[in-house]
Amino acid sequence: MQGFGPVVVPGADEPYHHEWESRILALNVITGFERLRVSNGRADREEMDPAEYLAAGYFDRWEWSVERGLLEHGTIAPGEIEAMIERLRAGETVASTSNPVQVARILKALDDVPTLPAAVDPAFAVGDRVRVRRMRPPGHNRSPRYLRGVEGVVERVQCNDRRPGAGAEPVYLVAFDAADVWGPDADRGAVLADLWEGYLEAAP
Numbered sequence: 001m002q003g004f005g006p007v008v009v010p011g012a013d014e015p016y017h018h019e020w021e022s023r024i025l026a027l028n029v030i031t032g033f034e035r036l037r038v039s040n041g042r043a044d045r046e047e048m049d050p051a052e053y054l055a056a057g058y059f060d061r062w063e064w065s066v067e068r069g070l071l072e073h074g075t076i077a078p079g080e081i082e083a084m085i086e087r088l089r090a091g092e093t094v095a096s097t098s099n100p101v102q103v104a105r106i107l108k109a110l111d112d113v114p115t116l117p118a119a120v121d122p123a124f125a126v127g128d129r130v131r132v133r134r135m136r137p138p139g140h141n142r143s144p145r146y147l148r149g150v151e152g153v154v155e156r157v158q159c160n161d162r163r164p165g166a167g168a169e170p171v172y173l174v175a176f177d178a179a180d181v182w183g184p185d186a187d188r189g190a191v192l193a194d195l196w197e198g199y200l201e202a203a204p
Contacts, residue, residue: 021059037069043140116159119170129203152176
């Protein structure tokens with residue numbers, strides 16, 4: 001989206017800026033693999049209050065969606081986090097735990113993530129010109145606003161995968177001229193995006 005300043009800022013290439021951010025990443029991974037939360041991370045984050053979302057940092061949004069998922073699953077009770085915050089402010093020691101067996105199991109699961117199947121009956125082929133549909137679908141979707149209405153070229157037919165709000169369908173790697181995306185003042189080059197077939201139409 002336009003109007004929010006440069007994407008590249010000093011320190012942007014660092015994975016974390018605060019120790020708690022790495023803990024939120026671990027919490028997100030563990031609660032997901034152990035099925036302790038409802039796994040609607042991105043969809044949940046899109047339901048944040050818009051002003052709160054724009055003011056939040058990357059890991060603040062992750063923390064928000066993990067907490068919501070834990071509540072929806074029933075792993076934690078309403079008010080439980082707020083009560084813990086008050087106890088910590090009163091001087092209670094932060095609890096810690098270590099579970100090497102759990103860590104080993106999750107690391108193995110991360111290594112064993114299966115490869116997605118090949119695309120089934122793809123409508124487009126490498127070299128085809130396509131256009132990203134102009135749309136405002138309800139609910140969660142993975143079609144960037146800045147690409148809607150822009151034409152590009154299919155570089156690769158990636159796989160078959162379930163599209164949010166739809167069934168499984170082909171996914172394509174599509175290349176867009178940077179000037180077509182950002183305007184004539186953009187640096188020369190291409191913008192690459194993986195897009196589901198339902199987000200695309202044949203370019204005229």
